Amino acid sequence: MYQFCFQRGLREVWGYMWTAWYCPTKFRLWVRSSEPKFIGRWRTTMSVENFWRNLKHETLHHFVHPRLDQLVYLIAVEVLPYTEAKMQIFESDFRPGRAKALTPYRKAFKKCWKKLALRPLGTQVYIVNLSTWTCSCGQQKYNTFLLCKHLVQAVLAPHPDFFRQVVRRRVAPFYSHCLLVPKDGSELHVVDSGSVSDGDDDDIVGATPTPSLGRGTKRKREDVCTHIFEWLDELLNNFSGLQHGVEAGLAILRTQVNHPREAKIFLSSMKAQNIGGDLAAMGSDVRRLMETGTVRTTTWAQKGKKASAKYTRNTMGVHIP
Structure with a gap:
């Protein structure tokens, strides 16, 4: 996968694959060959493919190339509540007095x-x-x-x-x-060693099951908004720290630029690393969008045009007051 992404210049794809699938902590969860002494319990590939099949044919059958924000909304409002209601059937307190359904x-x-x-x-x-x-x-x-x-x-x-x-x-x-x-x-001899292999993961990590929704019910709009606001607060906190770091870095650059002879090595290193280049490109693209009103003919940039793809990434979702 790394060679595939490297040969085609897919840095973002490899970044996603590494953080979500190929880093050591994630790799052990889905690949069977990572533990030669263990035999996997899940058909991981089939489970993932089944999820995408249901998502495309049950939720997105009326949509062609939906936008990312619309896809996230549909997953949060339609897919997750249905999954939670379905999982409630297997809870120990579901319909007391009746036989429990088998998974x-x-x-x-x-x-x-x-x-x-x-x-x-x-x-x-x-x-x-x-x-x-x-x-x-x-x-x-x-x-x-x-x-x-x-x-x-x-x-x-x-x-x-x-x-x-x-x-x-x-x-x-x-x-x-x-x-x-x-x-x-x-x-x-009944093996009761308390290992994850026995399936008692909750007993080991001390996890408590989250309360599920009633069967057939949908998540309230207020709950969805609460999750969105919490995500926005976390995002703002992260960008607040990033903003202070950028401002401190700009102050240092201004100081060094005022003394070019003494800071020659430092400035050469900053130029070689293209420090601030991405931020300057983002500012230029957003300024162009606001001043000229240039819009994209499609949601995604045309394949093979790096400048168009970069312009798309820098301007997608920007708020124009």
Whole structure:
């Protein structure tokens, strides 16, 4: 990805990819090869693709190339409230007294378990180790849930609560639960080490679930405005510190310019680094927009024209009093 962006001069794309995907803290969350001893639980690529598919076909099916601010508004007002209401179904306090709905993962797991439990066993004898949840038949690696018919049929039919609580661990044993009882009468040691692999992330980090909206309800407009104002306050605080830094830097430059002979090396270094060049270009582009009224024919700059792309970045969203 770095070579792809470097060869095409896509600095902004690589900046986004690094901060959101490829930096060490983010890379470990989605790539499977980063932890050779762990087996990932999520089909990360499929989950991301499914989200974008739903966003494009359910929310943006009436829009062609929507603006960024409109897209953010639709995600905040339509997508997130629906997701929160859907996740509320799996909360422990949702509809007390009724059976809890299975998550999509556990529903598919239960279907696969029931299917494997009905398959006939052959005459070949394999080594089934329930302590590590492995089998020598070699079919586990082809199963989404790391199951095989020998492992499933080596335990008694589990209680229905097992399918509501099952969590696949990333290290052996992949499944460890008190409701898994071997048919041979032996006892299985239930692994309860409190690791993230057990799925008890909230217990480890001390996180508390955020209150969700009622099912079928939409986020209030006041809540959306509150989030926007909080974001604006944070943005203003950041720019306030940046403004003081820029003013201090300009004061230093003015002082050095008044003594060009003594500050020759310093001024040469500033010129080589193009210090203030981006700020000057932004001021020139905004001044041109305000004085001449030059507007863009399209929202985004034309491909291949660096000057047009830079003008677009410097003037998009600027407030003209």
